Amino acid sequence: MSEVISKPELNNVDLEPLLIEEINNDFNLIEKSATNFDPRYILRVFRELGPLRRKLTSEALYKAIDAKYPNDHPNKAYLLDNVRYENGSMEIDEGDRDKDNDVEMQGDQEILPELDIFTHLLVQIYLHDQNDLKKLNQLNKKVVIALKSYNRRTLDFIASKVWFYIARTNELLNKLVPIRSELLLALRTATLRHDNETRASTITLLLRNYLLTNDISQASNLVEKTEFPTTVSNSLVARYYYYLARITAIQLNYSDAHEFAISAIRKSPQSKFSTGFLQSATKLNIVVELLMGDIPELSTFRDPLLEQSLVPYLAVTKAVRLGDLNLFSSTLDKYSATLKKDDNYNLVLRLRQNVIKTGIRILSLSYSKISLRDICIKLHLDSELSAEYIVAKAIRDGVLDAEINHEEGFMQSKELLDVYSTKEPQEIYDARIKFCMSLHNDSVKAMRYPMNNNRINLKNDLESKEREQDLLNYLQDGSDFDFI
Known part of the structure; x- marks a missing residue:
């Protein structure tokens, strides 16, 4: 038994340097994205964040943060406190530290805001996966302060992820109402800064918050008064x-x-x-x-x-x-627990009238003339009066093509009409045209054009404009046409 337990521990020790190297590679990509103002490197990090998340350990995260942050950085202490070893305080030998990580990282290197917020994101993910919600909630308060202190467009993608975990933490702690003010403030700030990614993230988080508390009117007001960015x-x-x-x-x-x-x-x-x-x-x-x-x-x-x-x-x-x-x-009694878990139980309850309408429609197709009493018996309704009301409503809604004889108490179906004499084929054709047009527009928006051709054309245009300007200047200076 002892050999079986020690084997995974050995594997974790062997994989730890590789995991630290992977975290440092993400750090380098974040820095490259910040210096070059190119978000593609951040998107690449997020594509690889899933596999990294599944094998993230406190030891590797601790060593990576300790090696990257300077000792005098104000955020280093509480970041390391949140990822300490489970067996107490963690002590790393200076020789091992110099061996596993670059020594110059412990010097006077400045931590970029993008790297700082991304490190907070990694700690958030680790605490969330460890289900340590108390620590995560305390960390989120400091993350919000850190986000408010920065104003850089290269932070947009990272900030949207950070806000997701902040809202998720409050949802798990059942603190849905207190987080709304911070989300609304973040939405206002992102709108003023034209931060589309954070704006889209906070809008969806607010809508989820309102739906979880059944504040449908507030969710509808938010949709009406905000414009969701389509480029996210x-x-x-x-x-x-x-x-x-x-x-x-x-x-x-x-x-x-x-x-x-x-x-x-x-x-x-x-x-x-x-x-x-x-x-x-x-x-x-x-x-x-x-x-x-x-x-x-x-x-x-x-x-x-x-x-x-x-x-x-x-x-x-x-x-x-x-x-x-x-x-x-x-069926409703059998699957009520599943429908309530999916938040669709109240919507399914509304289908009772549809079931009755469908039953009446089947009866109208089967019988050209049927009494309201027979309808009441076949559909298991309470009384003939309720059957008469339901049939009348179905006729008004266009479900049935029939008429009611109130004196004798029966329903008389009319002759079936040709469907092509109605507007139904036109409506279906119109819906298909709209779908094809929207698909075409989305495809055009998603197209990517090669940059080289555009740059060559742009360069040629600039050169031609410069030649024209030189020619005009020469003509204004003198009457000699040797330039031509």
Whole structure:
């Protein structure tokens, strides 16, 4: 047993220098991005942050911070305190320190703001993964102070990630309301500084905060009074569209909610780590489609990534499609815990009227004439009066093409009309045209053009302008045309 336990420890010791080297490489890329004003290096660091996060240890992070920060830096002490060894205070021998890290880093080297905030981000991620929320909450207060002291555009991408972990910490500690003032202040500052990445991040965090506390009116006001930047990463855009879909669905605006949910699914990153978000967006889209009176395609439920999680929604879809009120009630009782966990239970409750409407529509197609009493019995309604009210509302909403004989108490279906004599084909064709146009516009925006050709043309234009200016100056100076 002792040999089995000591083996992983040996592997961790062997991998520690490689992990420290990887952290130092990220530090160098951050510094290169800050000096060259090129955000591509920061984006490269964030692409590799996931694998680094899964193997991050307190020992490697401690040594990397201790080697990079000067001893007199004011942030070094509390950063090291948050990543100390679990067995107490950590002491590193000076010989090992000089061996593993560059000695000149301990000198008078100045720490760039980008590097300082990125180091805070690494400590935030480590404490979050260790579930040490108390330390993380104390660190977040100092991170906010550090963010307010800097004003550099090369910090935008790092600051957006930092604010995410600040909001996530307060969410886990159930302190949703106190963080709103800081998020609103950060949103105002980012808007004034034209910091699109932080602005998009704080808007999505505020919308999530309002939805978790059921403050739908405040979330709607935020959407109306702010403009979400479209030039940010797809993950932020997808999250924003998802929250818009949930807000509009709660406000009974199902057509807009359906469009937002589809946009969130399309903008979702194509990786295995975004499966959870894709499941949540697909679940919401299925419920919204059912509330609109449509039935989702069967291929949606056969996706290998979504099949297992969509089992309750497939059962609800079957109940709505069959118009069986008893089946719908039993399905709701069976999967109520799952629907409440997905925050879709209240939306699914609204489908009861859709189930009844579907049942009435099936009856109208099966019977040209049926009494209200038979409708009440077949749909398991309370009384004939409620059946008459539901049928009348279905006729008014355009679900049925029938009429009610109130004196004799029956429903008479009209003859089926040709669908091409209605506006339905035109509406479907218009929706497809809009989708194709939006896809074309997004493709044009996503295109990248080679820089060399533009630079050559720009250089030629500058040279031609200089020649023209020289010619004009020469002509103004004298009448000799030897220059030509």
